[in-house]
Amino acid sequence: MxxxxxxxxxxxxxxxxxxxxxxxxxxxxxxxxxxxxxxxxxxxxxxxxxxxTARECLNCGNVATSDICDICQDNRRANGELCVVEDVADLWAMERARVFKGRYHVLGGTLSALDAVGPEELRIPKLLDRIPGEHITEVILALNATVEGQTTAHYIADQLEGQVKLTSLAQGVPIGGELDYLDDGTISAALRARKEV
Amino acid sequence: MxxxxxxxxxxxxxxxxxxxxxxxxxxxxxxxxxxxxxxxxxxxxxxxxxxxTARECLNCGNVATSDICDICQDNRRANGELCVVEDVADLWAMERARVFKGRYHVLGGTLSALDAVGPEELRIPKLLDRIPGEHITEVILALNATVEGQTTAHYIADQLEGQVKLTSLAQGVPIGGELDYLDDGTISAALRARKEV
Structure with missing residues (x-):
C-alpha cells in the first residue's frame, strides 16, 4: 500500500x-x-x-433533481412529439443537438430474452399510458441502430400501430463521414434511402 | 444544458x-x-x-494525512538509504515494486531555467539538510530518464559529491521488452552496460 x-x-x-x-x-x-x-x-x-438530490423522473425516466424532470415540467415542450430513447446518455446526446423540441421517454435498456428484460422492465407500459395522457401525435423511435435496439423499436411499433404517427431516425452517411471508413450496412442503408439532389 | x-x-x-x-x-x-x-x-x-486530511509530508514531500508521512515515521526505514524522486507518483511506483526499504525525498519537479524552477523550488535545500540529519549513507537518484530529470540529477550529484555514496537506477531493456519496439537510446544504453552471463 x-x-x-x-x-x-x-x-x-x-x-x-x-x-x-x-x-x-x-x-x-x-x-x-x-x-x-x-x-x-x-x-x-x-x-x-x-x-x-438525483433521482429518476417519474414520468420519462430522465435523471432529475425533482420527481418530475425539467423537460417534463416545461409546457413549451408539450408539442405532441415524444422521442423514445434507450437511456439517459442518448437523451443528453439528443439535447446537445438542440433540434428536438418535444419530450422524451427513456426506456432504460433494450428488450432481451437472454437477460430476462421484458416490456415491464423497460418502462413500456408507462410509454403506452403517456400517448393518450399527453396527447402525443408522433412517436420518434430514436433507438440505437443495433440488433437489440431495432428489436425493441419493432416491439414498440407493434404496440402503438394505428394510435400515433411512428417515425425513426434517418440512417445514412454521418456528417463528415468518409465512405472508405464506413461499414457495408451503413453504405447500403444510405444508398437505399438516397435522395434526389 | x-x-x-x-x-x-x-x-x-x-x-x-x-x-x-x-x-x-x-x-x-x-x-x-x-x-x-x-x-x-x-x-x-x-x-x-x-x-x-491530505497534506505534504514536511520531511520528504510525500502525500500524507499527518505532518510526517508513514514512511518517514517508520524507523525500520531509517537504513541510511535515501531515494530521490521527481514526484509522488514516482514514489508510489517505487513502493509498488516492494524492493526499496529506505526513505524517499520527493523533489516536486525538475530544474527548469525556462519555467524559473530553481533548487529552492525543488526542496533541494531540505534534501541537503537531511543527509547529515538522518545519517544518510547512500543517495539513489531515481529521476526520470528525460533531459530535465538527468539535468536535475547532475545538479544534485554536484551538490552531494564526496558527502555520500551516489547511485542511479540502471538503464537497459525493460523486463518483457522486445528489442524491436525499443528506442535507439535504450538499446545503446543497454549495450554499453552489458554484463557477462
Missing part, C-alpha cells in the same frame, strides 16, 4: 469509474490532492449534492 | 480530471448516479476525507 488508507480508499473507488483504471485513478487522485481547493473540495461537494 | 444544474456542475468538474474529457465525464456521472449507494456516496465521502 503505497499511500495512506484514506488515499488508497479514494484511489480504489476512483478506479471503479468507467474509463479509469488503477493507473489513471492514481494519477487523478494525485491531481485532486494537488488541486484541493480548486477541484477536490468542489468535486466532493458536487457529488454530495447529486447523491442527495 | 441537457441535465440539471447540479448534475452539469458535477460533469464539468469531472471533466477536469486527467484522463477524462467531456464525453467520458458524462458517462462517469451517469454511472455514478446509477450506483449511488455503492459508488457515488462512498466516493463523495472519501473525497471529503482526503480533502480534510
Amino acid at each position: 503505497p499511500a495512506n488508507r484514506e488515499i488508497e480508499n479514494l484511489i480504489e473507488l476512483m478506479a471503479k469509474l468507467p474509463g479509469l483504471g488503477p493507473r489513471s485513478a492514481r494519477r487523478a487522485v494525485l491531481h485532486l490532492i494537488r488541486k484541493r481547493a480548486l477541484l477536490l473540495t468542489p468535486l466532493a461537494d458536487a457529488m454530495q449534492e447529486v447523491a442527495a | 441537457p441535465a440539471n444544474r447540479e448534475i452539469e456542475n458535477l460533469i464539468e468538474l469531472m471533466a477536469k480530471l486527467p484522463g477524462l474529457g467531456p464525453r467520458s465525464a458524462r458517462r462517469a456521472v451517469l454511472h455514478l448516479i446509477r450506483k449511488r449507494a455503492l459508488l457515488l456516496t462512498p466516493l463523495a465521502d472519501a473525497m471529503q476525507e482526503v480533502a480534510a
